[in-house]
Structure formats: structure tokens, C-alpha cells
Amino acid sequence: MKAVPMVEFWRGGLLESLHHGHAVVCDATGAIVEAWGDADAVIFPRSSCKMLQALPLVESGAADALGVGPSRLALSCASHQAAAVHTDLVTRWLGDLGLGDDDLRCGPQMPRDAEAMKEVLCKGESPCRIHNNCSGKHSGFLTLTRHLRAGPDYHLVDHPVQVAVRQAFEEVTGVASPGYGIDGCSAPNFATTVHGLARAMAFYAAAGDRSDTRSRAAARLVAAMTAFPELVAGEGRACTNLMRAMGGKVAVKTGAEAVFVAILPEQRMGIALKILDGAERASEAAIVALLIRLDALDPGHPVVKRYLTGPLTNYAGLAVGERRIAPGFAD
């Protein structure tokens, strides 16, 4: 089945642009509660699966053995914007391992945080690997590498860290990964289906009901994400704003190319969506619509205006357009 219309952009009373996508809401048994588009569409989760990539870090005992507490666990699931709060924590984490910027295998990235970017730019400096939005995830990989006494190239697909990530990823998604791509941070990103990604999110949502090692690890990662929403992304970012708006009851995570997932412990449900064209503006609007539909987000909360119902303004501040959920999707 094809992707279906999900998010419309209107201007002057006319439809200007349209985004199609796939979305699945899954329960704790792995069954589909609702789906739009093709639940079996193969996607790259990109950064939306960082809590899966962090699972071996916790379930192996590496996190406990090397003093990785909740804030560092949140950073290991983060696509941070390299504000001082993020880079300071990563620097300390690497320092505790006796490591530094050169030990990271992600490339350097200009900070997305306005103040941090201004500092790098105006000092005429170049961004470091620590500024990479994935540097927390990579610090987690380095922590597991140390625990496993493995080699320094933890980003290679046959390295023990990535072998463990792939196994955990395939087990919680319930899908043998059809392949992998190299992500923006140079780590392997394993492909799965939209259903598989939603199933994994539902596994995390219901993890608190179970006492096995993996479930306890998953529950700790969810608790870390919801306890430190500002570390998972940063001030002004959708993941941070949405987790705050839901009072820490729901964990959400975005991924490049317009993937968005949500973990809803109260409902014991997981959501995964992919906008076919990769537009973040549409994945943000779509996840907001689904969170409202599942009674996880108050439709009257200001973040709903910001990502879905509020006017689109131009450089002069005039309201020039609006977003609408396409008929038939989450309406």
C-alpha cells in the first residue's frame, strides 16, 4: 500500500504543499491498533531508534559498571543541539572514561543551538565531534566498548557494540533487519518496518510491567528520557517541548528524514511514523495529531499551536498560511 496524505500546507485559501506518510500505533502484544499508509513499509529509523541503540549499554551492565546515570542515559538517546548543557555533559562523560573528542567516530557538526553556534562562528573556530548531535549516543557506544574490552572503531557494523545493537534492535522490533545504512554520525542505522518500529516503542511502553533484564533496561531509558527532556534535544526543539507538554508521561523522539516515534507507558502503546519525503515540519505536525488522538497530549496546549494548529507567519510576522491534517489521517 502507498503512503497516504498526512499533512497539508495552505496559503491564501489554497493547498500549497502536501506530505504523505506511513504511521502505525501498536499495542504491547505487537498488534496494530491503527495504521495509515503501509505498516510494512521499510524505513530507516535514523535517530528515532537511539533508545534501541542504547539498550545494550544498559542490559550489558556497562552503564552500571561505569557510572552512567539517568542524565547520561538521556544523552545516549539524544539528538542534542550542542548547547553548553549537552557538550559539558558529554565532555565530562568522555573524561570519566579517559577519552576525548578524537575517540568519537562521529564527524564534527555545527551546533544547532543558537548561542553555541554563535560562539563557534564568532570565535572563528570549527565545530568538534562533541558538537555532533549524536555525541551522547557515541559516548554510550564508547562506554559499552570499554565494558566489552573491544577495539576503538565501535562504529563499524561488525564491531561487538554494533553486533549487540543489531541483535537488540531486531528482537524488540520483531523484524529481521533487511539491511543497514550509514547514518549522519557514521554509525550503522538498521532498517526495519514502520510496524516493527512501533512494536519496539510499545515494548518500551509496557517495559515497566516486566522484570526481565531487557525490560528493566528499556524502562530505565524511558525514565531517563522523560526525566531530562532538555537533554534529549534542547530548548525550542520539538522532542523537548512535547515531552514537557505531556508532563513526562510520554517519551518521543525524532529521526532524520521525518521519522517520529512515541512511547506511551500509560496506554501501553507505541507510535512510529515516517513522512515519505523526509520533511521534519510534517513529522512534527503528524506526531502531535497522533498524540492528541491517543489522549496523551492536551489539544489546548500551546505546543499544539506551534507544531500544528497555529498560523504560519512570514518575515514581517504576518499570518500567511496554515497546516492542516489531511482528511482521513488522525482526524
Added chain:
Amino acid sequence: MKAVPMVEFWRGGLLESLHHGHAVVCDATGAIVEAWGDADAVIFPRSSCKMLQALPLVESGAADALGVGPSRLALSCASHQAAAVHTDLVTRWLGDLGLGDDDLRCGPQMPRDAEAMKEVLCKGESPCRIHNNCSGKHSGFLTLTRHLRAGPDYHLVDHPVQVAVRQAFEEVTGVASPGYGIDGCSAPNFATTVHGLARAMAFYAAAGDRSDTRSRAAARLVAAMTAFPELVAGEGRACTNLMRAMGGKVAVKTGAEAVFVAILPEQRMGIALKILDGAERASEAAIVALLIRLDALDPGHPVVKRYLTGPLTNYAGLAVGERRIAPGFAD
């Protein structure tokens, strides 16, 4: 008819994202030579129609009466990135009219040019209206306003300037505009069909064959755009790079929400395309494919690698993916 697949983004041997769109190649009679998707789809041309919005400036005699030469005509058709070369020219143009930043009706916009942005940011200043990518177009509007002895709010849809723009726009597109929206720069942007926009570009392409006032005005605007490609956009930008790559034989212009047009005088043809989801990365790849198809662009030129055939690299500089033209589109 629906939009058709046009540009694919691949990673790890799997299709990651897909862009649909509409495209029309039109000849000087207004007939469709080739089309993909829905030629009658209604779109907002956005900045891709600046050479249409500049037509009254020239055909009214305002440009000649007020000393607007080729470089300023190029700027009137530009979505510039506010490099010094752009803002200096706009400042001088406004100065010659005895006007300044406050007389522009576009809002302030942070320069897209890296050096100019760095200067604004690092001096702790705020961007001005002159930095708006449309400030050249607005300087043209102000020039026509002066010539018509009209009021200062030239951006309002019932102002003589916009009335003249709408008439010219509807006549060269051959379509009664079904409506308008307010653009990023606060000027009205008149809707038309993809066919109508392509027909207008073909009118410009064959303008040199005719001697009427409008055709001579259109030919002057095409000559100005191709003579000053760096003014139409800026260093590193697709419009500038593509016009340079084609040796000034073809004028191209991008518009927000992934519209792209081309004026091909040698072929007496015009192209208009709209990517349904508004992604610039896809409109750039699609226009490159169509320019190659019409023998206007050398497939071996480096810009083809940059916008279509070259690898997609990550923060570490690794090749992680590729763009492909979707089967059935311009292949």
C-alpha cells in the same frame, strides 16, 4: 491526475525518501511538449515568478525613466542571499530613489550568505529589510510606485503596482489566477497552473523573436538574469551555479516550496515544476534532470554531480547515500 514520483533518496541500497511532483515543458505557442503529473495543478509560483512581477517595471517605462539598468533588473528578479554585493546594490538603488530600508514592505531576514550572516550575528546586530531575499524585487516595486506616483503600500493587492503585476501575470501565463497568497516578503503571490507557469517561461524564451513592448521587456529581463547570475541568487546557490554552467544561455529561477522554472531561448521553450512536498533538494535535482533532457545542460558538468548524481555525504565526509531520478520521470 496526481503528482508522480520524481526524485528518490537512497541509503544503504534502500529507498529512504521519495518526492512527487508536477512538471511541464512548454513551447512558444503555449502547447505542452512534455508533462509529468498534473499540468493543470494549481500552484503558487512564489519567487520563481519574479521575472513576471518585474514585467510592469520595464514595460511601463519606469525602469528607463529611473535609470534601472541590467544589474538592477537582475536584482528585481532575484532571491538573493544578502551578500555584500546584493545589499550594496539595493542600498544604492533605494538611495537613488531617495528611499531607505523603512520604505521596503518586506520583513527583515537573516542573510543566507555565510559571511554576511556572520557579520550580523557576531556584531550582535539584527537583520534589516534590505537583507530580505526579495529586497531587489521590492526596490523594483518602489521604482514602479514612483513612476506611477502611487502610494507607499505597494505590497497591497489593490495597489496600482500589484494590479499591474496581476494583469501581466495572467496575460503571460494565459490563466486567470484562481487566487493569491501573501508571500514571505508580504507581496501578493498569484496562483496559476504548472502549465500556465511553463507557458509564461516559454513566452520569455521566445521574446527575442518579437518586437512588441512586452516582449522586449521580457527579453531584457532574461538578458539581465543571464548576464548577472550571481545577483539572481548568490555564490554557491543553485540558480547562480546552473546559469553559469549553461554559459548564460538559459535563465533559471527557484521559488519557495520547491518550484523551479527555466527559460530556454535557444529551444524557445519554458519549464515549470513543483515538488508536491515543497523540498528544495528535490526541485533542484528535478530541474537539473529536465535541463539535461532538453540538451541545455552538459550531463558531465560538475553541477550535475552536485545537485543530482553526486554522492550524499555525512558529517564525517563519508558517502552515505545518493539521489536518483524516479523511473518514468525525465529518464
